[in-house]
Amino acid sequence: ELTQEQLSLLNYILDAYNKYRIPLDMAKNLLQEQFSADENFILLTEMATSHVQVLVEFTKRLPGFQSLDHEDQIALLKGSAVEAMFLRSAQIFNRKLPHGHSEMLEDRIRKSGISDEYINPMFNFYKSVGELQMTQEEHALLTAVTILSPDRPFVKDVLSIERLQEPMLEVLHTFCKLHHPHNPQHFARLLGRLTELRTLNHHHTEMLMSWRVN
């Protein structure tokens, strides 16, 4: 079972995660308007910027984050922003959307000018996250674990970050055991998605380059 302290931590993270959203108007644009490839590029760029802004707000609420060295805070956010964005978009993509919206979203992304070489692994990732049928709690904790990864480039105080990440991993582990008693591999599978995210992060720079060239 989760201890009282762990339960408080979980609820706190979940609450912060639920508030972490891009403005609704921007999300509506994505589904309602018809844009040219250029306008698609600008809209997706604005959404990415907005995503980083709300991600920072979520991250500020992670217990202990604000007591970290300021440059380490930036190194953690810089290292994880792309992964958190893919994780978040995987969650949105796997949600039950109104009829036709998933197709429209996929179509818009596919027509944004990014090569299939980069688009396909992204949709494969979305599908592999979808198969896990993650709860909101699992998404919140996995995002926190991703952000508080001590092995990001330019991090100085690895130990302090490990101390913040560990309780999140413990809560996630216990939560998985409680909610998936018949699937002992669930926790390991969640962590496996983090490995996939690292690969997507690695290819992200090349993906942006191909987007710009196109």
Place this chain on the structure above:
Amino acid sequence: PSGNSIGLEAIIRKALMGKYDD
């Protein structure tokens, strides 16, 4: 670092300070 990561860092720094304007 690439131009992209500088842009990302600028957004992060502004957001950490609570500035969203530009």
